[in-house]
Amino acid sequence: MYISKTTLRIHYALTDQMGVVYHSRYAEFFEIGRTEALRQLGITYKEIEQSGVIMPVTELHTRFLRPARYDDLITIVTTLREIPVHSKITFISEIYNEQNELLTTGSVTLYFMEKSGKKRAEMPHVIKDKILPYFPTIE
Amino acid sequence: MYISKTTLRIHYALTDQMGVVYHSRYAEFFEIGRTEALRQLGITYKEIEQSGVIMPVTELHTRFLRPARYDDLITIVTTLREIPVHSKITFISEIYNEQNELLTTGSVTLYFMEKSGKKRAEMPHVIKDKILPYFPTIE
Amino acid sequence: MYISKTTLRIHYALTDQMGVVYHSRYAEFFEIGRTEALRQLGITYKEIEQSGVIMPVTELHTRFLRPARYDDLITIVTTLREIPVHSKITFISEIYNEQNELLTTGSVTLYFMEKSGKKRAEMPHVIKDKILPYFPTIE
Amino acid sequence: MYISKTTLRIHYALTDQMGVVYHSRYAEFFEIGRTEALRQLGITYKEIEQSGVIMPVTELHTRFLRPARYDDLITIVTTLREIPVHSKITFISEIYNEQNELLTTGSVTLYFMEKSGKKRAEMPHVIKDKILPYFPTIE
Numbered sequence: 001m002y003i004s005k006t007t008l009r010i011h012y013a014l015t016d017q018m019g020v021v022y023h024s025r026y027a028e029f030f031e032i033g034r035t036e037a038l039r040q041l042g043i044t045y046k047e048i049e050q051s052g053v054i055m056p057v058t059e060l061h062t063r064f065l066r067p068a069r070y071d072d073l074i075t076i077v078t079t080l081r082e083i084p085v086h087s088k089i090t091f092i093s094e095i096y097n098e099q100n101e102l103l104t105t106g107s108v109t110l111y112f113m114e115k116s117g118k119k120r121a122e123m124p125h126v127i128k129d130k131i132l133p134y135f136p137t138i139e
Numbered sequence: 140m141y142i143s144k145t146t147l148r149i150h151y152a153l154t155d156q157m158g159v160v161y162h163s164r165y166a167e168f169f170e171i172g173r174t175e176a177l178r179q180l181g182i183t184y185k186e187i188e189q190s191g192v193i194m195p196v197t198e199l200h201t202r203f204l205r206p207a208r209y210d211d212l213i214t215i216v217t218t219l220r221e222i223p224v225h226s227k228i229t230f231i232s233e234i235y236n237e238q239n240e241l242l243t244t245g246s247v248t249l250y251f252m253e254k255s256g257k258k259r260a261e262m263p264h265v266i267k268d269k270i271l272p273y274f275p276t277i278e
Numbered sequence: 279m280y281i282s283k284t285t286l287r288i289h290y291a292l293t294d295q296m297g298v299v300y301h302s303r304y305a306e307f308f309e310i311g312r313t314e315a316l317r318q319l320g321i322t323y324k325e326i327e328q329s330g331v332i333m334p335v336t337e338l339h340t341r342f343l344r345p346a347r348y349d350d351l352i353t354i355v356t357t358l359r360e361i362p363v364h365s366k367i368t369f370i371s372e373i374y375n376e377q378n379e380l381l382t383t384g385s386v387t388l389y390f391m392e393k394s395g396k397k398r399a400e401m402p403h404v405i406k407d408k409i410l411p412y413f414p415t416i417e
Numbered sequence: 418m419y420i421s422k423t424t425l426r427i428h429y430a431l432t433d434q435m436g437v438v439y440h441s442r443y444a445e446f447f448e449i450g451r452t453e454a455l456r457q458l459g460i461t462y463k464e465i466e467q468s469g470v471i472m473p474v475t476e477l478h479t480r481f482l483r484p485a486r487y488d489d490l491i492t493i494v495t496t497l498r499e500i501p502v503h504s505k506i507t508f509i510s511e512i513y514n515e516q517n518e519l520l521t522t523g524s525v526t527l528y529f530m531e532k533s534g535k536k537r538a539e540m541p542h543v544i545k546d547k548i549l550p551y552f553p554t555i556e
Binding site for chain 3: 418432435440441442445448467471473474475476477478479481484
């Protein structure tokens with residue numbers, strides 16, 4: 001299992017007239033979380049794209065428990081629970097506020113796709129090499 | 140069962156550098172779809188809020204099958220399959236492009252909440268009265 | 279002079295916690311307005327891009343007079359006051375609400391650029407041919 | 418004169434299909450910049466709102482010189498050049514990339530307004546007290 005954390009300050013544009021963060025925005029927070037999760041492993045998604053592989057989202061599940069509010073400093077916890085197989089990868093996300101209350105949980109599944117041919121691709125070696133050490137039972 | 144359709148033109152701001160609509164945007168399309176579904180019943184969500192009830196989203200599930208692209212005229216199909224119970228309401232959404240290809244499916248659950256007291260509320264009568272005729276077995 | 283109108287319904291995602299449309303969103307409305315202005319001339323920006331010319335924004339001026347609000351049906355009035363010269367084009371935008379109150383005025387300057395070479399380009403003939411009839415004194 | 422700096426990582430949602438940050442997004446960067454400028458003075462905009470004063474944007478000017486791109490770590494430089502008068506305040510913003518290239522310049526004017534009465538308000542003392550020391554010639 002691999003866990004990563006990053007923080008984000010909620011700016012005004014993210015709020016709506018209920019006085020809370022508009023629900024679609026959490027998918028962006030999940031994106032920021034998994035990008036930083038990769039970066040903390042020494043991988044940038046930018047380089048993955050430059051190497052010819054893109055990662056479109058194929059499935060998104062979100063539960064909204066409590067609202068995030070303007071100026072909150074949220075913590076995005078991103079977890080990789082299973083080693084990716086069959087060209088898909090699933091990140092589990094949790095959003096917490098400064099009082100450590102769980103606001104939102106999410107599950108985002110992406111797949112690896114060739115940028116040119118629009119065909120499914122294998123997980124790039126650069127990712128596999130960095131991720132495998134966190135899953136010691138897999139050999 | 141109640142079904143409603145509305146259309147939307149994809150503008151540039153909705154695209155990302157993969158050349159497709161960014162995945163978080165579909166939650167906005169679902170919002171537009173259910174607002175128009177209510178409007179076609181003679182209800183505006185604006186009036187519901189003004190009457191003191193707000194409808195936060197509590198759960199969102201989305202599957203992304205094919206991308207929507209810049210300048211696509213998408214059709215948002217919004218379906219109410221079950222009569223809402225226990226202060227929750229679930230809308231099923233499907234997004235189609237002009238070739239009638241299914242792009243995305245979504246399920247969005249909202250609950251009725253008192254604007255002032257932040258307590259769960261019953262479904263407002265104005266909605267119940269308009270919806271019930273579409274569910275004839277319920278008496 | 280060429281004038282075009284289009285309408286847009288304000289959805290919840292566009293509002294902020296002041297209860298009005300967040301100010302950055304008007305640039306999107308201006309984009310929608312000029313795209314529809316071109317479409318009403320028989321041109322799509324999509325085809326311009328496919329022909330190898332892109333139109334980045336180089337300058338944006340906006341004055342905010344009155345707020346647009348949730349569920350407002352706004353009218354975007356887009357005006358081309360001068361025939362474009364030197365690979366630049368400026369659209370003037372005005373946003374009105376249903377009470378015909380002027381909410382926002384904007385001026386957006388874009389330039390024509392080669393998609394491949396990243397060099398300035400001439401205004402495509404497809405645009406020039408459609409626009410010139412609206413500027414009869416220019417020969 | 419008061420100058421403040423903050424940084425921001427460009428995530429995917431901010432890009433468009435030109436492969437650059439969509440132009441309306443810079444107004445959000447300016448917002449983040451001036452909020453952090455206030456915070457570095459010991460003021461939060463959140464508290465200003467809670468004290469009953471809101472700050473709507475009345476004017477926005479932006480020049481786009483070079484694009485920001487995905488994964489860029491941009492620096493937002495926010496400058497207060499003049500002591501605010503007549504319930505208006507103008508922030509000057511500059512956006513730089515990691516190569517220290519100037520990408521965008523902006524000028525954003527906001528005014529102080531009573532949250533309740535929707536009337537113009539004076540600049541709150543909490544802001545005035547923090548800002549004045551940076552403008553020594555004004556007494």
